[in-house]
Amino acid sequence: MDFNFTEEQEMVRDGLSRLVREQYDWETRRAAIASDAGWRPEIWAQLAELGILGMPFSEEDGGFGGGAVDAMIVMEEFGKGLVVEPFVPTVVCAGGFLKHAGTPAQKEEHIGGIVDGSRVFAFAYAEPRGRYDYADLETTAKKDGDSYVLNGHKAVVIGAPWASHLVVTARTSGERRDHDGVSVFVLAKDTEGVVTRDYETVDGRRASEVYFENVSLPSDALIGEEGAALPLIERVTDEAIAAQCAEACGAMKVAHAMTLEYSKQRKQFGVPIGKFQVLQHRMVDMYTAYEQSVSLTYLATLRLNASETERKRAASAAKVGVGQAARLIGQESVQIHGGNGVTDEYAIGHYFKRLTIFESEFGDVDHHMKRHVSLASQR
């Protein structure tokens, strides 16, 4: 057993932590998310330069040979600064599909662009009526000779306004919600027939509704085996869950620290409110929930290469535990900040918003509780 980070990992953490501190301060972030672009491509370029975008890829794929622990470190630092740049959709999701199931030609075509920052991806998996079931697809990709014809509507595709490319899930055969017949495709966003409607999300990011209208895809747009992609999707989304749990841990850590600090400054009845035991114990419960979340994030991250059941159980456990903690810490932070907590001017409300939306990405607490329960019989 080993809970230590390597020297290299500590260096990455220090570098990122400095970048977030110096270039992702509160006012700069606020201006950036309010700008037309909504993100900072120059930060993305800097991340590429620092090697962050290439970290989880093997050296033969053009990366730096890191893994899930590296992604965890990156996301935790991003969470502390509420970084909006699309590391999870691009590096963890698209990168994950290519890494696990891409052909040599697909890797060749895309991974280099991810590593050097020139290709940005969004992962279009959710649908208006599918909730969190990756197999509940109304989007279809019909085989047409040597190509596929893609039709459908994907909901809240995070980062799509910034993306040059999309990874899309679609049904190639079978009935809605069948486990077989699910496939994954990669395509450029400017492919004919792709229509997007862009908007802001409540936590300061950008997303799109993406419509596919008779989009013609060549057969080499298919990642992995036709109709057998569900286990692959679950694997990649479990990796995304581990990464986003780390992000939530970073955000919770800062939210808790800000709340503590506030409780030492803010006076009521002549004393700092942090002297009231009723608030102290609530801040202790927040701290405990945070520490337990870190543990579950480690567990989910370190189990990504375990057996399928173990991996899924750990990911769902993390999504449940971290989701509950995110809600507790978000709500309590605002409550303890009093009126200031509900203003746009104070940072705490923005941590609260990110922690709230975190819960609904890749399945909420109830969804993952059900998955955890159903996995219990498979041990």
Next chain:
Amino acid sequence: MNLEFTPEEQAFREEVRRFIEENHPKHLEGMGNREDMSPEDMTAWHKILGKKGWSAPAWPVEYGGTGWTPTQRYIWSEENARVGTFMPLPFGIAMVGPVIYTFGNEAQKQQHLPGILSGDVWWCQGYSEPGAGSDLASLKTTAVRDGDHYIINGQKTWTTLAQYADWGFFLCRTDPDAAKPQEGISFILIDMKTPGVEVKPIKLLDGSYEVNETWLTDVRVPVENLVGEENKGWTYAKFLLAHERSGIAGVARSKRAVEKLREIAAAEMLDGEPLINDFDFARKVSQLEIDLAALEITELRTLAGEQAGKGPGPESSILKIKGTEIQQRLTELTLEAVGTYGAPLYGNIANVPGDAGSNQYPVGPDYARHAAATYFNMRKTSIYGGSNEIQRNIITKMILGL
């Protein structure tokens, strides 16, 4: 970073497993329920471990410890939990032993450590008083110097299993005029057979006799039974409490208890289906497992810190709070799982002579027999060892800096 055990640690696990398999008395397997056990049962495993030199894994080797790493100690507790052994009571091994080898003099070490290791001497703890529980510093029991003796007067309470104790360690006020309530307290060892020591059992709500009132009336104790310096007892008391809290998470035992809970919920029926197939119930079990998985990694992180030289700090308060909450929730869910048969009063209360208990007509499944009693009994865990409110106060001060 990884969660795997090294080949050496795996080999250690095999060795431990084999030792338990070959030496643990079969009739005690899975008992773990004091109400059913005689005092001989309670010390049986301790005595076997004493002969092997494994009764105090965490002690320094020079005083009879094993030299095991924290990870090995963790494996040790997992393997014991698997079989459900009754581990040595904490009063000697986990509490007074470390105080004696850290603060005691040579004579005290020679006199007391061997009996603690072997399990031949039974210890009890005299800290709490009727008016001094979590606010321990307000204790009133006095020790007044009279030549080469202390004369001790007062009343202690919650003295766990003192009915069998040979020796006790007591906190007594030696300087009633000290500036602060924490000062002027001394840590004194008392032979429980000394005239004036009287132990009266307290019956608990689960029907057991686990704790006692201990009355001390003009008890004459030789001054050489003072540990460390006079009036410095508070320091030793705090040291002891920090030791008591490490290992209090009880992860390995709780993991075993969850398995047991699943077995029960598979046997119990609801609407003609096993209870465990009911989503509402299964969800509660999953929640427990998730909290427990988090606690396990939190404990391992704490152990890793210890292995790197960071002593058990205030973080151990997290382990106490979450560990006991989970233990209580487990017993609560187990009682829920057994349903109707949770109601009959059972319990062969063997701890007090003359009280035969009331299990002449055992009814219902075996696993239901102790569900209620265990649930009632486990309410103590968030109260003892510094209540969970006190643990929150410790985190407030030591970690949050409020």
